[in-house]
Amino acid sequence: MSVSAAAMAARAEPKTVITGEQMEMSGGGKIVIFTGGAKVSKGVNELTADKNRSRQEKNSVEAYGHVIFKTINKAKEPMRGTSEKAVYDIQNDSGELSGGRPELVYYANTSTGPITMRAGDIILTRKKKSFTQ
Numbered sequence: 001m002s003v004s005a006a007a008m009a010a011r012a013e014p015k016t017v018i019t020g021e022q023m024e025m026s027g028g029g030k031i032v033i034f035t036g037g038a039k040v041s042k043g044v045n046e047l048t049a050d051k052n053r054s055r056q057e058k059n060s061v062e063a064y065g066h067v068i069f070k071t072i073n074k075a076k077e078p079m080r081g082t083s084e085k086a087v088y089d090i091q092n093d094s095g096e097l098s099g100g101r102p103e104l105v106y107y108a109n110t111s112t113g114p115i116t117m118r119a120g121d122i123i124l125t126r127k128k129k130s131f132t133q
Contacts, residue, residue, distance in 0.1 A: 014043035016090050030056045044072040047088050059091045078107045094125040
């Protein structure tokens with residue numbers, strides 16, 4: 001049986017890369033804290049902040065300070081969210097923006113300009129987006 005490299009690459013889960021200027025580990029390496037230009041990248045998702053704390057057992061990253069989340073949705077429309085805190089579930093490609101009046105700028109193909117949404121919390125999942133005051 002023959003499978004092309006392109007077909008295998010299409011099925012492969014994108015790698016998660018977490019970086020920062022400084023790294024600190026605790027809990028036997030189960031918790032890793034990145035500071036100074038902390039960044040998480042996975043496929044089309046990118047999360048930057050002053051500080052990221054990665055928790056291996058939860059497969060998640062908590063981000064603090066000057067949080068910026070960028071992604072492209074299934075319709076190939078760019079989205080950019082900002083807040084003071086975020087939680088990103090790496091496995092499910094979902095997350096929550098909170099603190100500091102979160103904002104989501106959405107560039108819908110059907111709109112003549114960007115759509116800006118602000119809420120107390122902004123929750124993003126693969127299937128839905130929700131906003132709470």
